[in-house]
Amino acid sequence: MGAYLLRRLLLVVPTLLGIILINFAVVQFAPGGPVEQALAELRGEGAQTLGRLTGEGQGELRLGPPSGGGGEQPAGAYRGARGLDPAIVAEIERAFGFDKPWHERLWRMLVGYLSFDLGESLFQGRRVAELILEKMPVSISLGLWSTLIIYLVSIPLGIRKAVKDGSRFDLATSGLILIGYAIPSFLFAILLVVLFAGGSFLQWFPLRGLSTPGAAEWPFHWQVLDYLWHMALPTLALVIGGFAGLTMLTKNSFLDEIGKQYTLTARAKGASERRVLYGHVFRNAMLIIIAGFPGAFIGIFFTGALLIEIVFSLDGLGLLGFEAAVRRDYTVIFGTLYVFTLISLLMQIVSDFTYTLVDPRIDFEARR
Secondary structure: OHHHHHHHHHHHHHHHHHHHHHHHHHHOOOOOOHHHHHHHHHHHHOHHHHHHHOOOOOOOOOOOOOOOOOOOOOOOOOHHHOOOOHHHHHHHHHHHOOOOOHHHHHHHHHHHHHOOOOOEOOOOOOEHHHHHHHHHHHHHHHHHHHHHHHHHHHHHHHHHHHHOOOOHHHHHHHHHHHHHHHOOHHHHHHHHHHHHEOOOOOEOOOOOOOOOOOHHHOOHHHHHHHHHHHHHHHHHHHHHHHHHHHHHHHHHHHHHHHOOHHHHHHHHOOOOHHHHHHHHHHHHHHHHHHHOHHHHHHHHHHHHOHHHHHHOOOOOHHHHHHHHHHHOOHHHHHHHHHHHHHHHHHHHHHHHHHHHHHOOOOOHHHOO
């Protein structure tokens, strides 16, 4: 297993490099980059905007030379530059770091990533790594709680449905599962806000952040309760929208294993139904479920929680990446992409390791 894990870890480097190169190439053709947005703002606000860009004034749009990232049209090709002094356009390009050729920007970005130097945000004037670490607790909270509850609900429910296949219980729960599968999580989130967060009916739960202002001064147990109070609705929205697929996967996996020959042999030897189900079927049926864990976690952690963060005003990684894409903040886009991809690849390796824990008969090193 050690040699296999080493090979997988070595494959992480070319995989990361390939993903970054593909996205960097795609961005070269994306219109409306940061320079064009700055030019549009310059036309709307005049010299005050240029002052902020060149460091002569103070404001939200404080720019420093980035460590790399992003694509932009060549100088003079900006639609918003018509009628402007070329020196002004050149100064804006220099402020954003786009006065360098694309290959030099790419090289600086890759060199920085080797030391986890993700550069500086083009629009916020802060280090990308600092922004990611600041938003990480929100996304980790949503991802961990939602994934844990989904698995705790879906696996027992799926096993029960497999055992009671075709019964009234199976048919009734299948209807609920279809509803959960068909309706997106963000619609459940909006419904929960309307019903329980001061929308039109009750105001039992808060609608912003992970804690109440001033909660840091409360006793520890009150801080924990306050945190759970804030996490209740967004976690519930993700669980309702995410448990359906895993429940049906669990049920189908158990039904497939229950019909195999080794199950019939165990029953013929006089093993109890519980022994057959949890002593023989469970281990084999859980393999495919474990295989889906990294995808489920990463999906909730990075993408599935985006709209939930927006609905409940949670400032997490999903919202950070979305805002960066809208504003063409390329250093933040590539920095979050780098972190997302790295964690996803490592989670796949953890999944393979978990395979061997569930079933020691699996030996990845023996595969050719």
